[in-house]
Amino acid sequence: MRERSEGAGNQVLIGVVGYGYWGSKHVRVLAGLPDVDVVVVEADPGRLAEARRAHGAISTTTSLDAVLPDLDAVVVATPPSSHAALALRVIAAGKGVLVEKPLATSVADAEAMVALAAERGVCLMAGHTFEYNPAVWKLKELVTSGELGRILYIDTARLDLGRYQNDCNVIWDLAPHDISIVSYLLDELPDTTSVWARRHVGLRHSDVAYVQMTFARNEVDAYVHVSWLDPCKVRRVTVVGERKMAVYNDLSDNERVRVYDIGVDALDSDDVHAMPVSYRNGDIVSPYVQFAEPLLVQNTHFVECLRSGLPPATPGERGLDIVRVLAATDAAARIRTEVALETLGPAS
Structure with missing residues (x-):
């Protein structure tokens, strides 16, 4: 893994987990920020090779656990069902984390993420890019x-x-x-x-x-x-x-x-x-x-929050709010009602 740049007190080392559609965009943006180094974490060797082709000597690994102790923060850009488990590991390690939308795929998981981030005093940011x-x-x-x-x-x-x-x-x-x-x-x-x-x-x-x-x-x-x-x-x-x-x-x-x-x-x-x-x-x-x-505005803000300790504009609580709405859409889809035209009777 690439070492931190010499003599940069504000240097931040961020791991991007997942090098798919959004993960590749996060890597591009973060790698262009001053005093930010990026490590790509991806299980697919082909995608890791693609990351190296696109970004030269960028650090890559297949294991988050292998680099987590050295990281300052993590961006989770994996499929939604894996967001909660990955973010909870990162938060438990005392690292800041930005999670792509949706924050989680259940209200219970999102609540657990928000609670643990508050307990550990780390930055949990929802990736609501718009x-x-x-x-x-x-x-x-x-x-x-x-x-x-x-x-x-x-x-x-x-x-x-x-x-x-x-x-x-x-x-x-x-x-x-x-x-x-x-x-x-x-x-x-x-x-x-x-x-x-x-x-x-x-x-x-x-x-x-x-x-x-x-x-x-x-x-x-x-x-x-x-x-x-x-x-x-x-x-x-x-x-x-x-x-x-x-x-x-x-x-x-x-x-x-x-x-x-x-x-x-x-x-x-x-x-x-x-x-x-x-x-x-x-x-x-x-x-x-x-x-x-x-995405540049969002990720720059994330880095600023890591350095300053200030809460992000879209904290975990904001992500939890949106997950609650999404969960309500599941319930609404299950109980929807339809009216059969025959029950309305003949036209007058």
């Missing part, structure tokens, strides 16, 4: 400033073709992003949720789902559409207000946030032939958003 996204910050500014007026509802879509998971369904895989975004925008967790989810391919997990959440304090509904089985890649959040509407498109190159000065006003009329609403049309504005890679 809460470190400048475009999402701009969207929150629009919501909290009142520019959009009273928020009526929020709609999100996270769709793509591929990256089916073996150990969780599409909601646990993709919806943590959107649940964290919506609850961040509203500064509130949902009170209730309902779910429609279906498995179309494979034998185990649903691959298309719609989640509805109600936020009682803000009197807002939110709708989350996620899919592993869609021909178009979509990463979109739409916030509909009484005065204006805003759309955040994460795939846009230069207009990630658009504000639409449009809306509708209800009309009070006894004339059944009259329009029930009037329409307002105005300008479409794209506010300037200084781009910064969210």
